[in-house]
Amino acid sequence: MTDAVTILARFGQSFRLAGRLLPSSTLADAAELYAFCRGVDDLADECVDPGAARAELLLLRDAVLAGDDGHPMAARFLALQRRCGLDPSAAITLIETVLSDLDPVRVEDEAELLRYAYGAAGTVGLMMCPILDARGAAATTYAIDLGIAMQLTNIARDVAEDAKRGRLYLPATWLPTDLGVARLHEAPNAVFSAVKLLLDRADCRYRSAELGYSYLPPRVRPAIRAAARIYEEIGRRILHHGPDYLDAGRCIVPMPRKLFLLAGSLVAAPMRSGPDLVPRDSRL
Numbered sequence: 001m002t003d004a005v006t007i008l009a010r011f012g013q014s015f016r017l018a019g020r021l022l023p024s025s026t027l028a029d030a031a032e033l034y035a036f037c038r039g040v041d042d043l044a045d046e047c048v049d050p051g052a053a054r055a056e057l058l059l060l061r062d063a064v065l066a067g068d069d070g071h072p073m074a075a076r077f078l079a080l081q082r083r084c085g086l087d088p089s090a091a092i093t094l095i096e097t098v099l100s101d102l103d104p105v106r107v108e109d110e111a112e113l114l115r116y117a118y119g120a121a122g123t124v125g126l127m128m129c130p131i132l133d134a135r136g137a138a139a140t141t142y143a144i145d146l147g148i149a150m151q152l153t154n155i156a157r158d159v160a161e162d163a164k165r166g167r168l169y170l171p172a173t174w175l176p177t178d179l180g181v182a183r184l185h186e187a188p189n190a191v192f193s194a195v196k197l198l199l200d201r202a203d204c205r206y207r208s209a210e211l212g213y214s215y216l217p218p219r220v221r222p223a224i225r226a227a228a229r230i231y232e233e234i235g236r237r238i239l240h241h242g243p244d245y246l247d248a249g250r251c252i253v254p255m256p257r258k259l260f261l262l263a264g265s266l267v268a269a270p271m272r273s274g275p276d277l278v279p280r281d282s283r284l
Contacts, residue, residue: 004031004076009040011038014230017258021223021265027229029084029131036077039126044101045165054102061095064088085130090123097123105167106181110201112154113171118144121151134144134212142212146224149205156198157234159184159191162248170194185246192243199235206232226265230258 009016009029015034019027040060047053063074065088081088096118107113107177122209125147129140155162155169162169174194176187184191206228213221238245245251253261 004035007035018223019135019229032080033127039073040098044098050102056098057095064091086127090126093119094123107169107171109171109173117148117151121147134215139215142209145205146209149202152198152202153231153235156195156238157251188243222265223239226262227263
């Protein structure tokens with residue numbers, strides 16, 4: 001079976017770069033979680049037969065629920081869960097959220113968008129907390145914010161790619177009436193206006209997540225700060241590119257810029273204090 005760090009290096013290059021700042025044992029566990037989450041996503045994103053993909057995801061969900069080590073993918077997650085004390089309910093929410101991607105996706109409003117982002121990535125923040133030895137309700141609150149911020153950035157980056165799969169995560173309330181997934185390229189300015197709103201919401205979550213760095217052990221703070229800064233840079237490059245970014249291919253951060261951001265993350269920033277910047281939905 002492929003080593004989890006190898007999977008991270010191949011498919012999550014920014015996370016692998018930031019992971020170089022983690023202790024080796026922490027990196028190994030974080031990579032194992034990444035491999036699990038990547039595997040869940042791939043079951044939906046790479047499927048040829050949605051029915052078969054749905055069956056596979058349901059089998060995985062049931063195996064995690066039952067603690068069934070007979071399912072290879074579940075077994076690796078369950079070993080990590082037992083070793084680090086992960087909450088398996090977060091993995092169940094992740095799987096059930098990805099199940100929704102097998103149907104055509106149309107998001108009605110911002111509340112629905114945030115529920116999806118929580119399920120797809122806020123849950124990953126929750127599962128990362130015990131791996132990073134950040135425990136307690138306050139720590140998980142900020143971890144959820146960072147996960148949601150990264151997911152919103154992903155959505156902004158992948159609008160065109162998602163459209164090819166029949167998915168539109170930009171809320172309908174942010175777009176002209178009847179602008180469906182097949183007609184996005186007919187209204188690049190309207191789409192870009194929605195993307196700017198999306199990145200504004202992401203920015204609020206990134207700023208809120210910064211308040212939570214004090215809940216992290218000092219040895220892991222630079223890695224998390226680096227991952228957040230590299231992801232934020234994706235949003236900045238989208239905004240700089242303008243409405244035609246939809247036709248420019250996937251927005252990436254060049255390696256020299258990543259290394260610059262990585263180096264900056266090694267410099268301890270003062271811990272911010274103050275009220276939370278993002279009102280939270282108690283259902284999350």
